[in-house]
Amino acid sequence: MTPFTYSQAADADAAVRLAGGQQAGARYLGGGTNLVDLMRETIERPTALVDVTGLSDRITETDGGGLLIGAAVRNTALAEHRLVRSRYPMLARAILAGASPQIRNMATVAGNILQRTRCAYFYDQAGSRCNKREPGQGCDAIDGFNRMHAILGASPSCVATHPSDMCVALAALDATVHLTGAQGERRLPFADLHRLPGDEPDRDTVLQPGDLITAVELPALPPAARSAYRKVRDRSSYAFALVSVAAALTVENGAVTDVRLALGGVAHKPWRASQAEQALRGQPATEAAFQAAAAAELAEATPLRDNAFKIELAQRVIVAVLGELAGDGA
Amino acid sequence: MGITVNGTDVDLPDDPRVSLLDLLREELHLSGTKKGCDQGACGACTVLVDGQRILSCLALAVQYEGRSVTTIEGVGADGALHPLQQAFIEHDGFQCGYCTPGQICSAIGMIEELRRGVPSHVTGDLHATSIPYSRDELRERMSGNLCRCGAHNGIIDAIAETYRANAQPEAAE
Numbered sequence: 286m287t288p289f290t291y292s293q294a295a296d297a298d299a300a301v302r303l304a305g306g307q308q309a310g311a312r313y314l315g316g317g318t319n320l321v322d323l324m325r326e327t328i329e330r331p332t333a334l335v336d337v338t339g340l341s342d343r344i345t346e347t348d349g350g351g352l353l354i355g356a357a358v359r360n361t362a363l364a365e366h367r368l369v370r371s372r373y374p375m376l377a378r379a380i381l382a383g384a385s386p387q388i389r390n391m392a393t394v395a396g397n398i399l400q401r402t403r404c405a406y407f408y409d410q411a412g413s414r415c416n417k418r419e420p421g422q423g424c425d426a427i428d429g430f431n432r433m434h435a436i437l438g439a440s441p442s443c444v445a446t447h448p449s450d451m452c453v454a455l456a457a458l459d460a461t462v463h464l465t466g467a468q469g470e471r472r473l474p475f476a477d478l479h480r481l482p483g484d485e486p487d488r489d490t491v492l493q494p495g496d497l498i499t500a501v502e503l504p505a506l507p508p509a510a511r512s513a514y515r516k517v518r519d520r521s522s523y524a525f526a527l528v529s530v531a532a533a534l535t536v537e538n539g540a541v542t543d544v545r546l547a548l549g550g551v552a553h554k555p556w557r558a559s560q561a562e563q564a565l566r567g568q569p570a571t572e573a574a575f576q577a578a579a580a581a582e583l584a585e586a587t588p589l590r591d592n593a594f595k596i597e598l599a600q601r602v603i604v605a606v607l608g609e610l611a612g613d614g615a
Numbered sequence: 616m617g618i619t620v621n622g623t624d625v626d627l628p629d630d631p632r633v634s635l636l637d638l639l640r641e642e643l644h645l646s647g648t649k650k651g652c653d654q655g656a657c658g659a660c661t662v663l664v665d666g667q668r669i670l671s672c673l674a675l676a677v678q679y680e681g682r683s684v685t686t687i688e689g690v691g692a693d694g695a696l697h698p699l700q701q702a703f704i705e706h707d708g709f710q711c712g713y714c715t716p717g718q719i720c721s722a723i724g725m726i727e728e729l730r731r732g733v734p735s736h737v738t739g740d741l742h743a744t745s746i747p748y749s750r751d752e753l754r755e756r757m758s759g760n761l762c763r764c765g766a767h768n769g770i771i772d773a774i775a776e777t778y779r780a781n782a783q784p785e786a787a788e
């Protein structure tokens with residue numbers, strides 16, 4: 286690791302102040318499960334760490350019937366929370382499908398959101414070119430071993446995927462991110478936080494230097510009480526997703542009245558499957574309709590040398606999860 | 616303020632780059648906690664902080680100011696093995712032994728999570744008030760600790776036997 290200064294922030298304002306005094310070299314530190322690893326690899330070289338685990342770790346109900354989740358809530362605490370389990374089961378399931386119990390005990394909600402890709406070429410500083418790590422350098426993943434890489438929304442600059450499971454559920458749940466920074470407090474739809482790579486894959490999100498996530502807000506979303514998360518991976522536990530699906534489905538009189546769908550393991554950001562949702566609303570809750578909706582979402586999927594299987598896999602997992610949520614009616 | 620390790624107060628390192636793992640091994644000479652991958656993939660460095668299992672390799676020591684750390688050196692009483700340590704011996708829960716301190720610390724933290732009702736990936740009912748101590752549950756919950764010798768069956772046997780008193784019928788399979 287390169288040397289850095291370390292300070293602890295008692296609250297969000299203090300964190301922004303402490304980071305601001307360090308110019309662009311400061312980074313916020315949560316549980317450290319990704320950032321410390323990247324620093325040890327010298328992929329991340331902050332000159333200052335501002336520890337923000339002292340920020341709110343509370344989960345509270347909002348006036349509108351949603352939940353406000355403090356940025357420093359640990360992943361385990363979020364997954365085990367009574368209201369998360371009952372109102373947003375896909376979120377509890379997604380968190381429990383990710384990482385290991387030790388890591389979930391450490392990792393914070395904001396840190397999970399801002400974790401970086403696990404693309405092996407991004408990590409291989411000594412031997413590989415990577416536009417995310419060194420803008421303009423080139424990408425060795427595009428013509429390399431790219432079985433784990435993106436099939437949706439990739440660019441000639443970057444085919445990396447976002448590694449989070451939790452974020453797939455947050456994308457499906459229409460979460461809102463609470464931010465503070467040099468421009469003061471603001472809110473951002475979760476769907477707008479992460480970027481597609483375009484020609485700036487070094488920027489994972491739209492956040493500016495110094496911006497700090499203070500909380501994540503979940504809206505009241507009764508359909509989410511009937512929701513699920515399914516993750517397909519190379520081993521049955523403790524592995525990143527090949528494809529994952531977060532879904533909520535409401536069926537009335539045999540027809541789909543509400544559906545929320547997001548995919549993981551397929552893109553540079555948690556992928557809200559808006560086209561599938563649009564194709565499905567008002568349709569009969571049948572396997573044929575689920576197939577058509579999945580196909581609509583994946584119509585523009587572009588395989589790389591090693592990951593064409595993800596297109597068919599995503600198709601099947603979407604149909605399976607929707608069928609499971611629809612019950613015997615589909 | 617410092618940090619408490621196995622009941623003893625110690626100073627935090629001046630250099631914030633020192634991981635909790637390196638503090639334990641290199642400065643306190645508590646070499647029971649093992650450095651496996653040093654990147655959060657193997658679980659060999661698992662310790663308990665205020666009773667919760669974490670990976671000490673990904674923890675900067677300075678982040679744990681004022682907290683109480685328990686390592687494998689601190690799980691048993693003086694001169695007496697922790698029941699889980701004894702069970703690992705009886706059930707061949709190791710071969711080379713390198714992952715064992717992490718396995719045991721992890722299992723101690725894991726049982727507290729089970730008792731608290733924290734669900735896992737394989738828990739069928741997210742609303743269950745009590746979770747079965749089944750092999751599937753134990754295996755999933757121990758999946759963050761790898762054993763390259765392949766002693767996982769013995770490890771699960773040792774854990775299941777040690778906590779059988781808490782177990783529901785599923786654990787008796």
